[in-house]
Amino acid sequence: MGEERSVVLRKWFDLMMLYKEELAQIITYECGKPMSESLGEVAYSASFLEWFSEEARRVYGDFVPSPAKDRKILLLKQPVGVASIITPWNFPSAMISRKAAAALAAGCTVVVKPAEDTPLSALALAELAEKAGVPPGVFNVVPCSRETTPAVGEVLCTDPLVAKISFTGSTATGKVLLKMAADTVKKASMELGGHAPFIVFDSADVDQAVSGAMASKFRNCGQSGIHDGFMDKLGRAMDAELRLGHGSEPGTTQGPLINTRAAEKVVKQIADAVSRGATVLKGGKRLEGSFMEPTLLSDVTTEMICTKEETFGPLLPVIRFNTEEEALAIANASNVGLAGYFFSQDVSQIWRVMEALEVGMxxxxxxxxxxxxxxFGGVKQSGLGVEGSKYGIDEYLExxxxxxGGLKP
Incomplete structure (x- = not known):
């Protein structure tokens, strides 16, 4: 019953908030986030349990007027069945709860394969799910090593007992999983790669734009008229607000990257950009282990790798542009379209750009x-379907x- 599922999900939410400090510590120690960010993720993760605990009671069907007097037409919503959930390391708790809460609210059982780098957050969620009253076999976690990940993923995508796949990760991996799921025509939702443009127009409140850039840490485009002022303020904000260190140390804003491969990728992107004419204004160096200095690049062009690949590191490449049309051309050139951001005080421009950006958010x-x-969802090669909102539960329903018929008029 929807009401029973609602009560259990709410208990799970309450337990997450009760143990938020412990859950945050797990996130910090297994993926490197500062404690402040980890606490934020725990609250964000728990919010999906709260939201879908409420949506569990609102899975409405439809009664449709019939063209014939001797029959009635009803549209019912039912759970699809077993859902395979495959999640990344960057939000090791929230990416699970965003999917699992919707699935359980709909009445599905789930099998979660967490990222090999961050299995502990998933296991902690499973422990709390059991304490909340989620029945045995309803929320299952299958941790695995990097070596066994392909085999486990194949089972989760091909087993006839699985009715639904929900994956967050790279576009390349998502395509592989979709191909495997195609043989049994499984329902699939995919939140895949993005490369979010962050556009700052001449009319923007530059201080507000700098704050937004510091919060989101995405690549940036600055319009020529305000480019230099924006770069100056952004550089000063980086000096004032960013502090490298272990995530458990007070005051840390930038922890280590997830592993040394991630740091090597950032170094490669910086070297490529510099070789093509970019200028390093801040940072640029890899430190011990997987620590990277927060890096600000200017004189960036769309030919550089950092504008084509996801980074997953503290790298902000800035492209100067002259016109709105040029900014949109740069932003929409990518084959992915997850999120996009822009800053402007021109109301007409806001509506034009909002509608023209080829992104889902x-x-x-x-x-x-x-x-x-x-x-939450993207367009183009950033995925299929949405998560969260009143629409998120529909991904787990048919x-x-x-x-x-045969009714007497």
């Missing part, structure tokens, strides 16, 4: 837009049409 004068009430 747009932040206007705002660098942080994730919330359980809103639909509509059954019932025609009730």
């Amino acid at each position: 747009v932040g206007v004068n705002e660098g942080l837009l994730s919330t359980p009430e809103a639909a 509509v059954k049409y019932m025609c009730f």
Whole structure:
């Protein structure tokens, strides 16, 4: 019953908030986030349990007027069945709860394969799910090594008992999983790669734009008229606000990257950009282990790798542009379209750019837009379907049409 599922999900939410410090410590120690960010993720993660505990009671069907007097038309919503959930390391708790909460609210059982780098957050969620009253076998976690990940992923995508796949990760991996799921025509939702443009127009409040850039840490485009002022303020904000260190140390804002491969990727992107004419204004160096200095690049062009690949590191490349059309051309040139951000005080421009950006989510004068009430999803090769919002639960439901005939008028 939806009401029973609602109660259990709410208990799970309450337990997450009760143990938020412990859960945050796990996130910090297994993926490197500062404690402040980890605490934020725990609250964000728990918010999906709260949201879908409420949505569990609102899985409505439809009664449709019939063209014939001797029959009634009903559209029912039913759970699809077993859902495979495959998640990344960058949000080791929230990416699980965003999917699992919707699945359980709909009445599905789930099998979670967490990233090999961050299995402990998933196991902690499973422990709390059991304490909350989630029945045995309903929320399952299958940790695995990097070597066994392909084999486990194949089972989760091909087993006939699995009805649904939900994956967050790279576009390349998502395509592989979709191909494997195609043989049994499984329902699939994919949140894949993005390369979010962050556009600052001449009319923007530069201080507000700098704050948004610091919060979101995405690549940036600055219009020529305000480019130099924006870069100066952004550089000074980086000096004032960013502090490298272990995530458990007070005051740390930048922890280590997830592993040495991630640091090597950032170094490669910086070297490529510099070799093509970019200038390092701040940072640029790899430190011990997987620590990277926060890096600000200017004189960036669209030919550089850092404008084509996801980075997953503290690298901000800035491209100067002259016109709105040029900014949109740069932003829309990518084959992915997850999120996009821009800063402007021109109302007409806001509507034009918002509609023209080829992304699934747009932040206007705002660098942080994730919330359980809103639909999270992309367009183009950034994925299929949405998570969160009232639409997120539909990814785990199927509509059954019932025609009730033989009625006497």
